[in-house]
Amino acid sequence: MMEPATVLSISLAAVLIAITGWTVYTSFGPPAKELRDPFEEHED
Incomplete structure (x- = not known):
């Protein structure tokens, strides 16, 4: 048994590796297509 x-x-x-992996997946994976860019929406 371990200490x-x-x-x-x-x-x-x-837990830290799982959170990091989830954020990278959300930022660059398929769910990223649903993210909006507020700077691109408000350009003149």
């Missing part, structure tokens, strides 16, 4: 500090460190790292 609690090791389990906590691995869990925290996994």
Whole structure:
């Protein structure tokens, strides 16, 4: 059995990697086509 500090460190790292992966997927993957660009909407 691993120490609690090791389990906590691995869990925290996994959560951070998952959040980072989700934000990259949302920013550059297929869902990015639904994002709007407010600067492009308000150009004169």
